[in-house]
Amino acid sequence: MENLMIPSSVSRPPVIIPSKQESLSPFSEKPTKSTVNYSKNLNPKTPDTHLNYLCRNGRLSESIRALDSIAQSGSKVRANTFISLLQSCIDYGSIDLGRQLHARIDLVEVKDPFVETKLLSMYAKCGSLLDAREVFDKMQERNLYTWSAMIGACSRGQKWREVVELFFLMMNDCMVPDDFLFPKILEACANCGDVKAGKLIHSLVIRLGMVCCTRVSNSILAVYAKCGRLALASRFFEGMDDRDTVAWNTMISGYCQKGDSKEAHRLFNAMWEKGTKPGVVSWNILIGTYNQLGQCGVAMGLMKEMENFGITPDVFTWTSMISGLAQNGRTDQSLNFFKEMILAGVRPNGITIASAISACTSLGGLNIGLEIHSLAVKMGIFNEVVVGNSLTGMYSRYGEIEAARKVFDRLKEKDEFTWNSMIGGYSQAGYCGKAYELFMKMLDSDVKPNVITWNAMIFGYIKNGDEDQAMDLFQRMEKEGKIKRNAGSWNSLIAGYVQLGEKDKALGILRQMQSYSFRPNSVTILSVLPACANLVAAKKVKEIHCCVLRRKLDTLPVTNSLIDTYAKSGSIHYSRTIFDRMLTQDIITWNSLIGGCVLHGCSDTALGLVSQMRDLGFKPNRSTFSSIILAYGFAGMVDEGKQVFSAITENYGIIPAIEHYSAMIDLYGRSCRLGEAIKFIEDMPIEPDFSIWTSLLTASRIHGNMGLAVLAGEHLLDLEPGNILIKRLMLQIYALRGILGDTSEVRKVEKLNILKGPIGESLIEVGNTVQTFVTGDQSRPYSDVLYSWVKTTAEKVKTNDYDDGFSIEEEEKEEIGGVHSEKLALAFALIGSPSQCKSIRIVKNMRMCGDCHKTAKYVSMAYGCEIYLNDTKSFHHFKNGHCSCGDYW
Numbered sequence: 001m002e003n004l005m006i007p008s009s010v011s012r013p014p015v016i017i018p019s020k021q022e023s024l025s026p027f028s029e030k031p032t033k034s035t036v037n038y039s040k041n042l043n044p045k046t047p048d049t050h051l052n053y054l055c056r057n058g059r060l061s062e063s064i065r066a067l068d069s070i071a072q073s074g075s076k077v078r079a080n081t082f083i084s085l086l087q088s089c090i091d092y093g094s095i096d097l098g099r100q101l102h103a104r105i106d107l108v109e110v111k112d113p114f115v116e117t118k119l120l121s122m123y124a125k126c127g128s129l130l131d132a133r134e135v136f137d138k139m140q141e142r143n144l145y146t147w148s149a150m151i152g153a154c155s156r157g158q159k160w161r162e163v164v165e166l167f168f169l170m171m172n173d174c175m176v177p178d179d180f181l182f183p184k185i186l187e188a189c190a191n192c193g194d195v196k197a198g199k200l201i202h203s204l205v206i207r208l209g210m211v212c213c214t215r216v217s218n219s220i221l222a223v224y225a226k227c228g229r230l231a232l233a234s235r236f237f238e239g240m241d242d243r244d245t246v247a248w249n250t251m252i253s254g255y256c257q258k259g260d261s262k263e264a265h266r267l268f269n270a271m272w273e274k275g276t277k278p279g280v281v282s283w284n285i286l287i288g289t290y291n292q293l294g295q296c297g298v299a300m301g302l303m304k305e306m307e308n309f310g311i312t313p314d315v316f317t318w319t320s321m322i323s324g325l326a327q328n329g330r331t332d333q334s335l336n337f338f339k340e341m342i343l344a345g346v347r348p349n350g351i352t353i354a355s356a357i358s359a360c361t362s363l364g365g366l367n368i369g370l371e372i373h374s375l376a377v378k379m380g381i382f383n384e385v386v387v388g389n390s391l392t393g394m395y396s397r398y399g400e401i402e403a404a405r406k407v408f409d410r411l412k413e414k415d416e417f418t419w420n421s422m423i424g425g426y427s428q429a430g431y432c433g434k435a436y437e438l439f440m441k442m443l444d445s446d447v448k449p450n451v452i453t454w455n456a457m458i459f460g461y462i463k464n465g466d467e468d469q470a471m472d473l474f475q476r477m478e479k480e481g482k483i484k485r486n487a488g489s490w491n492s493l494i495a496g497y498v499q500l501g502e503k504d505k506a507l508g509i510l511r512q513m514q515s516y517s518f519r520p521n522s523v524t525i526l527s528v529l530p531a532c533a534n535l536v537a538a539k540k541v542k543e544i545h546c547c548v549l550r551r552k553l554d555t556l557p558v559t560n561s562l563i564d565t566y567a568k569s570g571s572i573h574y575s576r577t578i579f580d581r582m583l584t585q586d587i588i589t590w591n592s593l594i595g596g597c598v599l600h601g602c603s604d605t606a607l608g609l610v611s612q613m614r615d616l617g618f619k620p621n622r623s624t625f626s627s628i629i630l631a632y633g634f635a636g637m638v639d640e641g642k643q644v645f646s647a648i649t650e651n652y653g654i655i656p657a658i659e660h661y662s663a664m665i666d667l668y669g670r671s672c673r674l675g676e677a678i679k680f681i682e683d684m685p686i687e688p689d690f691s692i693w694t695s696l697l698t699a700s701r702i703h704g705n706m707g708l709a710v711l712a713g714e715h716l717l718d719l720e721p722g723n724i725l726i727k728r729l730m731l732q733i734y735a736l737r738g739i740l741g742d743t744s745e746v747r748k749v750e751k752l753n754i755l756k757g758p759i760g761e762s763l764i765e766v767g768n769t770v771q772t773f774v775t776g777d778q779s780r781p782y783s784d785v786l787y788s789w790v791k792t793t794a795e796k797v798k799t800n801d802y803d804d805g806f807s808i809e810e811e812e813k814e815e816i817g818g819v820h821s822e823k824l825a826l827a828f829a830l831i832g833s834p835s836q837c838k839s840i841r842i843v844k845n846m847r848m849c850g851d852c853h854k855t856a857k858y859v860s861m862a863y864g865c866e867i868y869l870n871d872t873k874s875f876h877h878f879k880n881g882h883c884s885c886g887d888y889w
Contacts (some may be wrong), residue, residue, distance in 0.1 A: 007395045048081045055084050060097050063088075065103045076109040086118045086139030092182040095126035102135075102302055113139065117146045124153030142173065148181050154559040155184045162681035163188035164197050176204075180212045186219035190226040198223035210819045218246045243274070249282050264289060277546050280306075286318050296333075299324060315656035319352040334359040335368060342375075350381050361394045369394050384412065389417045396425025414445070415868070420452050427460020430527035432469070436462055455492045462496030467505075470496060487513075495527040495640045503531035507540065522553045529561045533568035535841035536765040537870050541569050560588045567596025569878070570841055570868035585614075591623045597629045599875050601884030602632035620652070626659045633667035634886060636769075669699025670888050674708055690719050697729070700889055709733050709808070724757040725810045726844075740886020760811045762821035763843045766829055773825045775811065776818020789827040790819050809849045820852050822869065826859055837865055844871045846889070857881050 038457040044735045047070050050711060054063045063085055070077060082105070089098035098119075098765035108115055116139050123132035136142075136150045147170050167185045170177065177185060182205060189198040202220050210216050210626075217240055222235035237243065237251050248271045255264040268286055271278055277752075283306045290299040301319060318341040325334035341348060373391055376382040382391070388411040396406035408422045426435035437456055444447050454477040462470035471537045474493065490513040510528050513520065520528075525548055532541045545562055548554050559582060566574040577583070579593045590613045597606035610620070610628055620628070625648050632641035645664055648654045657845050661684055668677035677696060681688055693715040700709035712873045713730045720726060753772035760775035778787070814820060822844055829840045848856075848871045856867050861881035869876040874889035 044797055047075055048078050050709055051077060051081050052084060054089050055081075058088070058092070060085070060088055060092070062093065064097065064100050064104075067101075067107055071104065071107055077107050078112060079108050079112055079115050082108045082115055083118045083182065083489075086115075086122045090122050090125045093126055095123070095128055098122045098126055098129075106439060113141050115128050117143075117149050120146065120153070121149045122154070124149065126348050129153055129157050129159070135718055143173070144175060144178065144181075147173075147175055147177075149311075151181060151184055155188060158191070160188040160192035160195075164192065164194055166824050167197070167828070176208070179216055182210065182216045186216075186223050190219075191584070192221040193227050195223065195227045195229055198227070210814065211464040212241065212246060212645060214242050217242070218250060221247055221249050224542070225250050226257070228254075228258060230254055230258060235333055238725050243276065245276055245282065247281055248276055248278070249285060252282065253285050256285055259293065260288075261289055261293060261295070277696065278625070280309075280311055280314050280317065284314070284320060286319040286464075287317060288324070291320050291328075294328050296321075296324050296330060313346070315341075315346055315349055316353065318344075318346055319349065322352060322359070323355035326355050326362065329358040329362070336364070338372075347379070348375075350384040350386045353379075353381065357387075357390040357394050361390075361397050366394075366398050366400070383412060384409075385411065385413050385418060388413070389421055392421040392425065393417065396421060396428065397573075399429055401425055401429050401431065405555055411451050414447060414449055416452070419445075419447055419449070420456060423453060424456040424460070426462070427456050429463050430460075432457075432460050432464055436606075449483070451477075451486050451489065454481060454483055455486075455488045458489065459492035461494050462493060463499055465500060467496070467500075486520075487518055487524060491521075491523050491527050492522065495604065495801055498527060499532045503534075503537075506531040516725070516861060519551060520547060520553070521551075522555050522558050525553055526560050527564045533565045535570050535843050535870050536763050536770050538569040538571060538765070538841060539768070540626060541571070556584060556586060557587070560586075560592050563589065563592040567599055568875075570839075572596050572600045572602070580629075587618050587621055587624070590618055591621070591627065594624065594627045594631075598630045598634070600877055601886060603631040606631040607635070614765055622654060623662075624655075625654070625656075626663050629660065629663035629667055632683040633663065633670045636671050638667055658686065658689055658691065661688070662695050664697065665692060665695035668696060669702070670886065672699075674699055674703060674705055678708060678711075688715070690716065706737050707732060710737070711886045728757055728810065729808050735879055736808070757810075757812075758846065759817070760821045761845045762825040764825040764829060765841050771825070771828060773821040773828065775821045775824075777821075777824070778818075785831060786824050786827040787819060789831055790823050793827075793855065793859065796862070797855055807850060811849055812846045814851070820849065822848065823855060826856065828865070830859070830863060830865075837863075840865060840867045842867070842869045844869065847871050847873045848876065853887070853889075857883055864877075 014145050036784060047066070051063055051066055053184070054060070054066060067077070082101070085101055086098065089095070089101065097688070101122075102119060105111065105115070116135060120132045120135045123129070123135060124222050132150065132153050136146070137546060139146060147166070151163055151170075152837070154160075154166065162765065163185060167177070182201065186201060189195070189201065190310045195239060195678065205211050205216055205220065211220075217236075220241070221233055221236055224230070224236060233251060233254055237247060240247060246282075248267065252264045252267050252271075255261075255267065266276060268282065270510075271282065284304065286396050287299045287302050287306075290296070290302065303317060303321060306313060306317070318337065320342070322334050322337050325331070325337060335356060338348075338359075341352070356372050357369055357687065360366070360372065369391075373382065376387050376391075381387055388407055390495060391407045392404045395401070395407065396435045399516070404422060408418065411418060419438070423438050423442070426432070426438065438448060439453065442453065454473060458470045458473050458477075459472065461467070470493065474485075474489065477489065478485060493509045494506045494513075497503070497509060505529055507709075510520070510524070513524070525544060529541070529544065531537070532544065541562075543856050548562070558630070559578060563575045563578050564571070568579070574684060575593055577590065577598050578596055582589065588636060590609065593607050594609050594613075597603075606627060608629075610624070613624075625644060629641045632638070632644065645656065645660065648656050648660065661680075664680055665677050668674065668680065679690060681696065684692075693712045697709060697712035697716065699707070700712055710730075710733055713726060713733055716723070717730065762773045764771050764773070777783070780786070811817065811820060822842055825842050826840065829837050846871065853876070855871060856876070856878045858881065860867050860878035867878040869878070873887075876889070877884035
């Protein structure tokens with residue numbers, strides 16, 4: 001037998017156990033007994049009696065056939081009988097049979113408003129509000145019950161604006177709502193923000209003398225509170241004779257919605273003082289607010305206080321805490337609360353599960369996520385949309401695309417987030433073909449792609465290097481998709497180009513975005529700032545900073561990014577100025593400035609900031625420790641650096657990552673403790689990567705240890721056998737060691753098979769333009785002037801005071817490849833107006849050679865200028881004959 005759900009508010013008909021001959025389905029089209037033929041002259045009560053019998057036994061299909069027989073006999077049925085049949089359609093949720101009854105409504109003896117009202121209710125409760133409204137509009141006579149049915153139907157369907165419109169139509173029809181209907185209309189006013197209609201109803205309620213009705217009064221209060229008119233709400237609240245828990249909760253909730261937790265808490269305490277004991281709903285409102293404001297500690301305190309007063313937290317209390325902690329980055333605590341909830345025997349709902357899964361996603365705990373997925377399956381709520389969406393997002397985040405797709409396919413109902421999560425997951429993982437296939441299926445589904453869907457597709461394609469397809473989608477979304485671009489559409493292109501290293505294209509898209517009158521938002525700023533984190537984009541950083549201030553986009557993440565970008569573009573003083581003016585700082589703020597100081601070689605300042613940070617109660621994280629070790633390396637404080645490395649695990653419970661090990665090799669290398677460096681590498685619990693051996697090669701080159709240089713270089717070749725620069729360095733090392741006579745070593749050299757490597761290129765910003773110089777280039781019309789300056793400067797630079805260990809360079813020597821590009825860039829900057837050029841910024845595509853480094857130090861002293869040069873190995877700030885790298889790069 002079909003499992004038919006009958007609403008609890010409706011009395012069930014007696015359970016009839018069908019005989020073998022009877023149909024098992026209440027909607028069976030095949031009659032199980034001979035149908036009475038009403039063409040004969042029977043007692044007029046017989047048709048109604050038989051119809052009521054069929055109705056009680058759930059045999060509605062037979063009722064339709066019986067009605068047809070009644071029509072053939074020319075008989076009629078009573079209104080109550082027809083109403084009972086319609087009620088059965090409501091009980092069984094059968095709109096099809098309801099429509100068939102509607103087609104036979106003329107068989108009713110006297111068609112009164114009650115029959116039409118029940119017909120209206122049938123359509124509304126069976127899910128067809130349009131049919132219900134059509135019945136309502138065609139009614140010749142409407143009573144209070146009719147209006148109540150129509151307004152109630154719209155209210156259940158959350159058609160709030162339609163409810164308000166019906167109220168005005170009702171008043172025009174000279175029909176006044178009662179104390180049952182007024183709350184529904186006022187609820188609609190509150191939910192659609194119609195304060196004007198709410199005030200009108202308020203005055204009407206006063207004239208009708210209904211203001212003393214608690215339900216009506218509470219509903220008026222809710223309109224003012226939900227619409228943010230708290231002064232009106234407070235005045236009305238103070239004048240209420242009967243203030244129950246609902247009224248107090250409404251006021252508390254109103255202030256919570258406004259973000260005024262202080263006043264909400266005051267009202268909560270006043271509730272106690274006035275003799276109304278807060279229930280679990282009151283506590284939940286306050287707890288939820290503090291969680292939304294990020295004050296999870298206060299929320300936890302309230303929850304404990306709530307339990308002390310003998311009120312047991314319900315699923316909403318626990319869910320609020322789990323969700324609040326997860327959203328505020330306290331994922332460990334969020335999951336602990338989830339475990340406590342299960343142990344307390346409180347059954348989680350879909351939102352609880354979704355919040356816990358969100359915490360797992362942020363924490364990086366797929367195993368815990370799998371356990372929660374299993375729990376959702378056991379509870380039978382894994383098919384809920386909110387749970388399915390969270391699972392799809394979690395699996396996509398971890399790259400488990402097949403698992404995400406299984407969850408997606410099993411969801412019977414899918415909303416926009418479901419589709420977007422799966423399409424975004426494919427795009428992020430690089431499966432743009434599958435993303436596009438799903439995108440096309442979405443076009444054919446009931447849920448159409450929105451701007452988020454298009455943006456995900458655009459970002460996926462451009463992130464994976466297919467900028468043509470990304471731009472094609474960008475153009476098509478408005479023409480074919482009829483979807484208006486938003487800031488996120490432009491942000492997708494900008495972020496994609498930045499990830500591809502196409503910084504100029506990213507900045508170009510930003511300019512286009514502004515030319516089309518799209519205002520950049522905080523995401524735009526965060527996407528484009530990394531493209532400006534270089535020395536030749538310093539002016540662009542200032543422009544973006546001005547845009548941030550004009551648009552009031554100086555959120556904490558944006559300000560943190562500005563500190564980092566200014567430092568990387570050579571303006572550490574701007575980073576410090578921003579830092580000092582900030583009212584709120586987090587660990588990322590401190591790390592950004594500390595890292596910037598280390599980049600500029602200001603180790604004392606960096607370590608001083610670390611001390612200040614600790615005094616203010618900020619706990620160092622992975623990024624902080626990496627900067628601290630590098631700072632100790634700059635300062636030559638090896639023992640202190642070793643203590644910090646040990647403390648990472650012992651005192652803070654953090655497992656060191658590769659960047660910490662690399663920083664330790666730099667620490668040993670700068671102080672020429674190469675034996676400790678190689679011992680440290682041998683004892684590493686993880687496999688040394690390219691950065692580790694590069695750091696050792698740098699230390700070996702600076703301190704002239706050719707044996708370790710060979711060891712480091714050969715490991716680098718094993719990791720990247722096709723790296724031409726490493727091959728070039730190894731040839732130089734073998735030559736310097738004088739091992740070319742050794743047969744085995746000769747074979748090593750022959751295997752290197754050097755091809756022509758990259759040519760040195762330097763970018764320099766002069767005025768408002770960026771100039772490009774290439775090593776050995778003499779094609780410029782003023783090349784003779786540049787070369788003359790280089791030659792003259794070289795004669796002034798002493799060559800015997802520079803000890804570069806043993807000279808191995810990525811770039812060919814000048815006598816072979818020509819004058820290096822950074823020297824030509826320096827010449828261009830200084831020729832003509834050397835006194836005005838106080839700050840020179842250069843970006844180079846290769847490691848700076850020792851001779852060019854020495855030349856830059858000399859020029860900074862001779863011309864009284866500062867030179868900022870970023871190469872592939874280090875950041876150099878030359879001033880007064882010294883470099884921020886400490887001649888170690």
